[in-house]
Amino acid sequence: MKRYLIVLSLLVVAGTAAQAKEHPGKAYIEKNGYRGPATCEAQGCHPGTAKAFLSTVHWKHASPVANVENLDPGKEYGMKNRIYTMCNGNDIVNNLKEIPPNPKTGKTKFTGCNACHPGNHISDAGSTGKDAENAVDCLVCHSSAYDFRLRKPYKDAAGRVVMGQDRTPKAALSVGKPGVKNCMVCHEAAGGGVLIKRGFAFVRETDVHAAKGMVCVDCHGAKDHKIPTGYDPNNWANDGVRVACSDCHGEKPHADEDTNRHVARIACQTCHIPRTGGATAKDFTRWTQGEDGFFEPTTLRMEANETTPVYAWYNKTVRNEPHFIGPKGSRGDKQSRIYPFKLYEGKAYFDKKTGMLLSMDFAPPMATGDTLAGVASAAKTLGIKEYDPVPGWQTVYFGSSHLVTKEKALSCANCHAPNGALNFKSLGYTDEEIRKLTSAALYFDKMAAKQKENW
Amino acid sequence: MKRFAIASMLFVVAVAAAGFLSPRAASAEDIKLVGVITQIDIAGPDATTATATLKDNKTGDLVTVIVTDELTLDKFKDHRIVTGDEIRLKYEVKDGKNTSKYFRKTAGC
Numbered sequence: 001m002k003r004y005l006i007v008l009s010l011l012v013v014a015g016t017a018a019q020a021k022e023h024p025g026k027a028y029i030e031k032n033g034y035r036g037p038a039t040c041e042a043q044g045c046h047p048g049t050a051k052a053f054l055s056t057v058h059w060k061h062a063s064p065v066a067n068v069e070n071l072d073p074g075k076e077y078g079m080k081n082r083i084y085t086m087c088n089g090n091d092i093v094n095n096l097k098e099i100p101p102n103p104k105t106g107k108t109k110f111t112g113c114n115a116c117h118p119g120n121h122i123s124d125a126g127s128t129g130k131d132a133e134n135a136v137d138c139l140v141c142h143s144s145a146y147d148f149r150l151r152k153p154y155k156d157a158a159g160r161v162v163m164g165q166d167r168t169p170k171a172a173l174s175v176g177k178p179g180v181k182n183c184m185v186c187h188e189a190a191g192g193g194v195l196i197k198r199g200f201a202f203v204r205e206t207d208v209h210a211a212k213g214m215v216c217v218d219c220h221g222a223k224d225h226k227i228p229t230g231y232d233p234n235n236w237a238n239d240g241v242r243v244a245c246s247d248c249h250g251e252k253p254h255a256d257e258d259t260n261r262h263v264a265r266i267a268c269q270t271c272h273i274p275r276t277g278g279a280t281a282k283d284f285t286r287w288t289q290g291e292d293g294f295f296e297p298t299t300l301r302m303e304a305n306e307t308t309p310v311y312a313w314y315n316k317t318v319r320n321e322p323h324f325i326g327p328k329g330s331r332g333d334k335q336s337r338i339y340p341f342k343l344y345e346g347k348a349y350f351d352k353k354t355g356m357l358l359s360m361d362f363a364p365p366m367a368t369g370d371t372l373a374g375v376a377s378a379a380k381t382l383g384i385k386e387y388d389p390v391p392g393w394q395t396v397y398f399g400s401s402h403l404v405t406k407e408k409a410l411s412c413a414n415c416h417a418p419n420g421a422l423n424f425k426s427l428g429y430t431d432e433e434i435r436k437l438t439s440a441a442l443y444f445d446k447m448a449a450k451q452k453e454n455w
Numbered sequence: 456m457k458r459f460a461i462a463s464m465l466f467v468v469a470v471a472a473a474g475f476l477s478p479r480a481a482s483a484e485d486i487k488l489v490g491v492i493t494q495i496d497i498a499g500p501d502a503t504t505a506t507a508t509l510k511d512n513k514t515g516d517l518v519t520v521i522v523t524d525e526l527t528l529d530k531f532k533d534h535r536i537v538t539g540d541e542i543r544l545k546y547e548v549k550d551g552k553n554t555s556k557y558f559r560k561t562a563g564c
Contacts, residue, residue, distance in 0.1 A: 145533070146533060147533065147534055148533055148534045148535045148537075149534040149537055181529060181533070181535075185535065189560070189562075193559070193560070193561060193562065194559040194560060195559075201526070203525075203526060290489065290512070290541070290561065291489055291490075291512025291513055292491070292512060292541055296561075
């Protein structure tokens, strides 16, 4: 409790300070305008930052991945080149472009996975050099007054697809620590629409941290733009730094010692994130036509907090097979703890010859609904000449580390009951152990006392 | 047992009566549509309400809704949602006015 009060006080003080203190360089920007990273690095401020940023996951969309099986250790992986059935495309095969005209309406539009890349698309994911440094869109993450009308793709005089940026003095004069919206601009709409992939809104109604006024980077606090992430089995690229609940809450976060004992084998998320959200299934072999004439993958959407997680042992290493991406671990493995996951199933084309999942360029199916044309386009980009596409399903376990609740956290009876949240059988317990684990005798006196205290 | 049965009956009657009499229960029918924004009116950076007009993709009808949720208002203010965007909308008619309950762009990456 004391720790909480201290953290809260610091946040309030920091927030007040951030509001009161003007970012240096106002006079310089008012006089010279804003010219991107060159302005940020002028007058000795933020030297070398743009160059350093080019080595981060947010720029490269890839990194070495040490905890996932069946990967080439010499390669980097991420949304730049990964294939899985939430997205089925990536920056390479589904590169930002103008799609063919829809036959019904004659209309076209720009789309591509790398639409969220913080460059200008001419300098794209993983690019290096002076042009890349100059192309970094610092303000999309750091300005609270960014005008998103300016961040739209367009074709330049040479016919290249360029991603616009807001480089107005107004946006530049509103810089600071990224707020929630700066992060959610990209992260909330990943995977094909709002709350589709990750399925959480970081708002006070659905997350206890948001309710306390915290922002994403209060937990995902970056150093040199390397942003700590957790161990979502499906989120592979990382900057080599990690975030965990215990960074703030410690290893004994509860007043009650019996509850603290659970921490050794039960992840915080298991009790404190009892619900998940977002898409539960998608079919990339059959796209649905919208009223505007364009097609989208057929998707089963769910709101934040609308689905129940599946629980599994996880030792932070990942089983990675064509039809399954998910946690490795077991009860016998002392590195494993029980975590909640969002279970997702995606249907896409697999190569009958190799058994591997095939990727898709979204431009053809988005315009006409022809999904095999999308596979053919991706295969051409990747230099795959022979393949035999057959539909198949892939199961993906998504980590569930947001939508944190204190009030609605699972308590003793939610798990230790015959119809409790945990399937002890599938978690490796014997019938005799399960009989003991699901008896009210385990917690009756404690809960009765607590009930009396509360009322 | 008899007292319990009488109390239960009274409770059921009370709940049913409350349901019939409540104006919320009489009006709260969600209406859903997908449409393109033709106009957004918002008073300024401190506005706590906005109106948005959408052209229903199916019928072509124009529907104007009041938007009050902070997240969507913020997206209007910094133009993350603009005229021309296609929206999945859910609204209810409250006191004769269309009030948005769900306002999201259909597009993603």
